[in-house]
Amino acid sequence: MNFLFNTIIENGALTGKAFFIATFVSLAVGLFMAMIYSRNHRYTKSFIVSLVLLPAIVQMVIMLVNGNIGAGVAVAGAFSLVRFRSATGTSQEITSIFLAMAVGLATGMGYIAIAVVFAVIITLVNYVLNMTRFGEHGTDQRVLRITIPEDLDFEGLFEDLLENFTVSHDLAEVKTSNMGSLYKLEYNVIFRPEISIKELMDQIRQRNGNLEVSCSRPVTALDEL
Numbered sequence: 001m002n003f004l005f006n007t008i009i010e011n012g013a014l015t016g017k018a019f020f021i022a023t024f025v026s027l028a029v030g031l032f033m034a035m036i037y038s039r040n041h042r043y044t045k046s047f048i049v050s051l052v053l054l055p056a057i058v059q060m061v062i063m064l065v066n067g068n069i070g071a072g073v074a075v076a077g078a079f080s081l082v083r084f085r086s087a088t089g090t091s092q093e094i095t096s097i098f099l100a101m102a103v104g105l106a107t108g109m110g111y112i113a114i115a116v117v118f119a120v121i122i123t124l125v126n127y128v129l130n131m132t133r134f135g136e137h138g139t140d141q142r143v144l145r146i147t148i149p150e151d152l153d154f155e156g157l158f159e160d161l162l163e164n165f166t167v168s169h170d171l172a173e174v175k176t177s178n179m180g181s182l183y184k185l186e187y188n189v190i191f192r193p194e195i196s197i198k199e200l201m202d203q204i205r206q207r208n209g210n211l212e213v214s215c216s217r218p219v220t221a222l223d224e225l
Helices: 016-040 045-065 069-084 091-108 112-131 159-165 197-207
Strands: 141-149 166-177 182-191 213-216
Touching: 016 045, 016 091, 016 112, 045 091, 091 112, 141 166, 159 166, 159 182, 159 197, 197 213
Parallel strands: none
Antiparallel strands: 141 182, 141 213, 166 182
16 A cells, blocks of 8 residues: 555656656546546547646646745646636536646656546546436426417416426416517426327417427536536
């Protein structure tokens, strides 16, 4: 176990051997994290490349600072400028970025074994949690959108259908469209098990004059921190 907590940088002196070992490990761990991340997340090529390179970049910064307080303050200021010029990512992207920075900090201080073990543990736990239903809602909520003509009184018009096909329903939004000639209704619904969505939409179309009806999953920004 002592091997995990030993540093390859002795007496605070940076050597060529320590530099190349730390850089190789940083790139290898970054590549490992990027490969696992790309298996079960939506991503862009630029983000994956950044995830591979970030540990090595942070490692180099830490090696150059190496106890210099003035250099450390300057680096902190540079990182804060980069933060304010970056768009906010999803929670998974931010978690991966922080993990890459942690790996870079560890390798930059010479703790190679800790960087590898920690990155493998966190990456695999993250992968398992995302592949399972951990943290998901127990109900399948949908958004039902119905278009009706302006001369049709929508209040209570679809209540009997929604009572039969849903566990719960709520009229979330009503707005006019097409110069006021149409109304668009938006319901948040939770369907009953084993019901036919097609049958519900067919019955709705019989009441709204065969105008547009759509059913989709809600689009939320809950994945952002």
